[in-house]
Amino acid sequence: MAFEVSSELEKKIDEVITHYPVSKRSAVLPLLHLIQHEFRYIQDEAVNWVAAKLGLEPIQVLEVVTFYPGFRQNAPGKYHIRVCRTLSCAMAGSYELMDALCAATKIDRSHADHHHPISVSADGKYSIEFAECLASCGFGPVCMVEDDFHEKVDVSKVGELLAKYPV
């Protein structure tokens, strides 16, 4: 995807920068969020653009992108799924949920690792990763599809869950 910041997006960006009257650098995370929301992931051009916008060196932006699990450097699927991996959800069946979702979306997770936590289906419709505790531990297993939160997911009914997301 070509990286071109629309005037509408730049307006939002300029507004957000005003939230940080003491230091523009504080706006790195919010700018990256706005850009990732629009472009689905953070490309190298975006890193340079944010750095120029905030008067920083590109490395000061890149080190943020690479640290935080919430920022992606590769395109996810049309619907990105995050399954909570941590204890309470694991006790409630989150590993089984991960397997069921991978089977239903035909995602091969065997190559997932620290550097490539996200696995994408061959058709690009879905991507998936494990997330750590999503703060709904009493109602596991829990997953997020894009910004939607799903609790007490029935592992035998992941088809119904995915049906809410037309591809």
Place this chain on the structure above:
Amino acid sequence: MMASAITYLPGKEPHVREHRLIFKNIDRVGYDPSIECYEQNGGYVQLKKAFTMARADITNEVKKSGLRGRGGAGFPTGVKWGFIPPTNTKPVYIICNADESEPGTFKDRYILHQDPHQLLEGMIIACFAVGAKLGYIYIREEFPMAAIIVEKAIAEAHAKGYLGKNIQGSGFDCELYVHRGAGAYICGEETGLIESLEGKRPYPRIKPPYFPAALGLYMCPTIVNNVESLCHVKHILEMGGETYAKLGTPNNTGTRILCVSGDVVNPGYFEVEVGKVTMGEVIDVLCGGLKPGRKLKAIIPGGSSAKVLRADEVFKLKDGRELTIMDIPMDFDTMAACGSMAGSGGVIIMDDSRSMSWVINNLNNFYAHESCGQCTPCREGSLWMKKISDRIVAGTASPDDVDTLESVANQIEGKTICAFGEACSWPTQSFIKKFGDELKGDCKPELAGKVVAEEGAIAAAGLVAV
């Protein structure tokens, strides 16, 4: 004021043992996050009252209330506010910690989503008390809806003159903004959070000298408080500090929200007076007991970083009390005297169907993933704890591995920049102390004394590296 009695959504009614202050409006029929709804229910009255008080008197009420921080450390909130140096001439900032990322904890999310103005009112009162004209609400990235709801609430509060310039004619100016995290647990640690808010990697700062109340955001005095803690401030002003302090038990005052997950019939959230219910009551009364036919095995009482308690332990306290696990009152001091902590209020219950090797391995995977990597003992140690417990679970470990695991944990605690070092070593230390035999039982005895490779194969003689 609404004339009708308060009713709750079916199946979400508070338990009779609860005392709902902060969660009064959670799951309430007809309650919405709008400012109109909040005002109809007595909202922003305490803020107006605060403006009629001397600033020091507000902090004094909070001190008198005995409120202890609900984010994990249980530090007295009023005392923290008092740490801003009296000679300070720099700007003061307030940050609300809405990172809610300690495994087992799920309470702040409901306030953010369903009752955001309660948080704003408490936070604006706090801003006025400490003289902060700028504040940020640091919301974890995985709460995208909460960020939208709180931003809308801020705009509403602005429009009604509860934020902005000359609030309610008081002459006090204040702006609050939402700042979203990006999926890293260490952003919950207050100095990591501050670095993150400065647009950097969230590498925690060393204390001393970087106590936020002295050298916080932009090297200025900064008060960091948890969402729940700030909400309590409003109720403290409403009740008066002394009356508030009558809730709960001495030195463990007020109410707090317990988040119960794991092997109980009805997990969930329960706001109770601190210390007025026991662990046994949490399990049997609030949560409907263990699952049929199951026996209690272990409890992590205050978020995943709290040391595990074993079901058959008897705790002999210095004050003469002798408690079983079920007798422990849910307060800060007794939980500490029993060798663990009340922490963030996240109670994880495990029954006899659970393998303790599997449980500690799950947590070790969490900590290995979340170490920020600044300190060698934490970065390397958390990874080795994960690798070793990975192979215990895989059945390819040597019994010596359990001792190695313990020694790795012991080499982290107390040797790091931030309390993540303790947070990641306490689970391993306590699981080995209390379930060491079970962990060793999951290892292969024939590998004892041998150098074992990661996959469990016996490494070539003479090679040290594994």
